[in-house]
Amino acid sequence: MAKVAVVYHSGYGHTQRVAEFVAKGAGADLVTIDAEGNLTDAQWATLDAADAIIMGSPTYMGMASWQFKKFADATSKKWFTSAWKDKVAGGFTCSASMSGDKLSTLQYFITLSMQQAMIWVGQPAMPGADINRIGSNSGVMAQCGPNDPASAIPQGDLDTAQAYGKRIAEVASKLKG
Amino acid sequence: MAKVAVVYHSGYGHTQRVAEFVAKGAGADLVTIDAEGNLTDAQWATLDAADAIIMGSPTYMGMASWQFKKFADATSKKWFTSAWKDKVAGGFTCSASMSGDKLSTLQYFITLSMQQAMIWVGQPAMPGADINRIGSNSGVMAQCGPNDPASAIPQGDLDTAQAYGKRIAEVASKLKG
Amino acid sequence: MAKVAVVYHSGYGHTQRVAEFVAKGAGADLVTIDAEGNLTDAQWATLDAADAIIMGSPTYMGMASWQFKKFADATSKKWFTSAWKDKVAGGFTCSASMSGDKLSTLQYFITLSMQQAMIWVGQPAMPGADINRIGSNSGVMAQCGPNDPASAIPQGDLDTAQAYGKRIAEVASKLKG
């Protein structure tokens, strides 16, 4: 099986909860970007060793958080050496509104992955009442109210996240051959 | 007061219903793109004479409909002569999912407006239970189920559309001086 | 080897020239969208049978041409049945400016591919003087002056297109197993 890593930043635990379900589906290691936007050397090594990297961030002010962006800027070292070329990529985001510029965050994950010469795998499920209830295919969108705890994220969003993790692992395994 | 025109394509009447509320708020003329993506000379004249143009389309397959795009391609004549420079621009879209790539359609309306040197005014209301329930500021997003008639669009979405039309008319009036 | 199809619209022959080099690199069939945005049944069958579909269009008024969008809207039939799920996807665009909203067209190709549950492969080459001279990784960007014939497209852009076709075919072959 392919090795999958989920690299994410979470401000208040919501995105972390989604990350956990993605990781569960993918059999992935969780790589948590800290409150200053940094990773340890061991965490970078986990990403370097992965066949697939799934990115996660809240959508804050119309885009991934600055901590995620600090991580993204630090991946320029990987870009210089094409170190992440051919890895599979995917992404997810969480915010308080149903739409709320979440697509902007997913589009950015794609743009970043393309610069890294990675291969993007979206969320394949059709829209429905529970699975993919928000209607997103570029990646996974999760949502819960602005004052709600992470436990309030609907189960359908978490199931979507878990199935997405599985999807990524399967594509990465196929590409690994 | 500023003259406002709402130019839109509607496949099954949903976007038309939103257009009617935008137009009501703006005191605007409705300019309907036909099923072949065409406008009459009189309709083009209405757009040319407007101080503000608000664009509307369903989101089909991740973007404005081809009929809207055919209209957009035909505006290249306006671009060559900077005919629409300084007009105020805005936009709205409707689709069956909550998110469903509606942001992609609004982003395109903005990109088109920028090429025309227009001035973009978004949807200013904060997210809420009724007004701006989907959480969109780039323009107005409306939604109703895939098998529902236009009458099923929630009143909050229509109220958001109407208030948006008013907002556009006010900014256009200020700019007119 | 994987079967690859290049589906494109070209207004004045520029995008067609790029399409030919992509197809050469991929060993692909060319599927030409006609001036009314239509394909024949045989052309649809070619796309259905392909392991990878590479999309091409000029960037007109900030986005793929309306003829390409008419094709995209018609792919809703494939979406309803998930007929194109797991196919590899890629894209290219050509316009008169260096940047000129070409990224907007490539972003749309990605959004469409994600709705179809396809797997997106970008242009992996680093920016350089000839190969990837414009600096695009989401797909291939080609450019030549507004009054220049297709023969004026720089060889570096065409070489980038050809290498991209090869890249797509290789990833599709790996996924085919």
Add this chain to the structure above:
Amino acid sequence: MAKVAVVYHSGYGHTQRVAEFVAKGAGADLVTIDAEGNLTDAQWATLDAADAIIMGSPTYMGMASWQFKKFADATSKKWFTSAWKDKVAGGFTCSASMSGDKLSTLQYFITLSMQQAMIWVGQPAMPGADINRIGSNSGVMAQCGPNDPASAIPQGDLDTAQAYGKRIAEVASKLKG
């Protein structure tokens, strides 16, 4: 006349040079985001008092720098109180490639401005050999080679930036009435 502020982050001085020309054209105050993504209280006050805010950042890894994003995230305080509603907004970016995902950065500036209920004014000049040589209307794109100093940015890009500043000031003045 309207008060204009240019808020920008620059990593190596290139974006700063563009910012200086934008500011010159607009008669604007320069507000420099520091290397940690922070502003002083006095700098925030300058932004609060401005009729127009023009945003600038390099494009790093497909998007505005993390320092700019940290600033953007901090503007959530302004959003909560609609403090920047009705201000005019604009933006510019600089990177080493001709295209190089600069549109992604400008799109983000727009998305952020829309959340703040600001009014977006793009770069109105047609593409040309010097002015708007890269072909951007969503805002200003500037470019110089990856190893070149800021002094290597072509004069046409700087002239475009200066004219853009003037444009923003004029629209803001009109809206101020």
